[in-house]
Amino acid sequence: MNFFGRLKEGLNKTRENLTRRVGALLAGSSLLDDDFFDELEEILVTADVGARTSMELVERIRQEVKERRITEPPAVGELLREEVTRILGEEVARLSWSPTPPTVILVVGVNGAGKTTTIGKLAYRFQQEGKKVILAAADTFRAAAGEQLAVWAERAGAGLIRHQAGADPAAVVYDAIQSARNRHADVVLVDTAGRLQTKTNLMEELKKIRRVVERELPGAPHEVLLVLDATTGQNALSQAKLFHEATGVTGIALTKLDGTAKGGVVLAIAAEIGIPVKLVGLGEGLDDLKEFQPRDFAAALFSSLAGEKGE
CATH class of the missing domain: 3.40.50.300 (P-loop containing nucleotide triphosphate hydrolases)
Structure with missing residues (x-):
């Protein structure tokens, strides 16, 4: 199994705790109101994203929703993924090596x-x-x-x-x-x-x-x-x-x-x-x-x- 497959399998418990709860929120909501964003923040905090990071993440999503004039809750899923990717960065951070050993x-x-x-x-x-x-x-x-x-x-x-x-x-x-x-x-x-x-x-x-x-x-x-x-x-x-x-x-x-x-x-x-x-x-x-x-x-x-x- 490749890295992605192993990672996906390994993240099953985290997905259960985070992603599936977010999915239920997106599917069960009709409005992007304060209650929606409060619940999203609560889900992130309970998945150990942390209070500060969760608050900042949700605030950025609020801004994106406003700027892009998004009205449908399911569209927030892709926004969340975009923001998480932005936080983590695109590049693989490799171990540093000395130009001359050791x-x-x-x-x-x-x-x-x-x-x-x-x-x-x-x-x-x-x-x-x-x-x-x-x-x-x-x-x-x-x-x-x-x-x-x-x-x-x-x-x-x-x-x-x-x-x-x-x-x-x-x-x-x-x-x-x-x-x-x-x-x-x-x-x-x-x-x-x-x-x-x-x-x-x-x-x-x-x-x-x-x-x-x-x-x-x-x-x-x-x-x-x-x-x-x-x-x-x-x-x-x-x-x-x-x-x-x-x-x-x-x-x-x-x-x-x-x-x-x-x-x-x-x-x-x-x-x-x-x-x-x-x-x-x-x-x-x-x-x-x-x-x-x-x-x-x-x-x-x-x-x-x-x-x-x-x-």
Whole structure:
């Protein structure tokens, strides 16, 4: 199955929560009045598009309805799809690479979001592309994190730099960069801690890691990838703001998109923070991490409003 098919299948719960309710509103309304737009906004908010983004989205649709002199509710479906596509952008946002190896990708996020698994899948993908990969186990707070990363390193055929539990995470990253230079590796993937209960210490730790990377490789990290669990909805948006302030996030990997009714958070992230979603997780397999295709996302999300059969 291609990306669009997988995405459409994965968005079933979100479509149930968002698109089909919008479809019922369009079909059951006779007027484009305040009640119609209030209900549309409520549907968007409950699909975790977020209050601010939902309000702004509905206001833009109101303006378009007025300017285009639209009077029939069903026509609003296409307007909604247009606005969602505008928010997400047309272009695929790809991972950034250094012109000269190694490329350093700092991977951040809270525990349980799928950070280590995402790193493993990325390592596997890069190895399949013929790249030499080093994994840096910089989450030294949890012994299980290093063990999990070691399993992924073996599965993906990647190198692993790991210190004892409780070691300085920045020292692990320093050694990983030196190892990458010595082995002529193409990419260093850095796993980091995600214990938000001590978020001040965590953010300081992440800043220190970043300083070490910048010192050892001017211009690095080339990507700061934030892993978010789509099933957490608006909590994911709060995490994005927090990590962005501390680390300068350049891209988002959204996991568990195939198991959530809260896929609308993709819009909130794009509209409120402006960080591009670069990768999406659509399953548990090694090759289930895909580049995010914004136009495909909008099309898959609103396919039922376009009158597709078999919905």
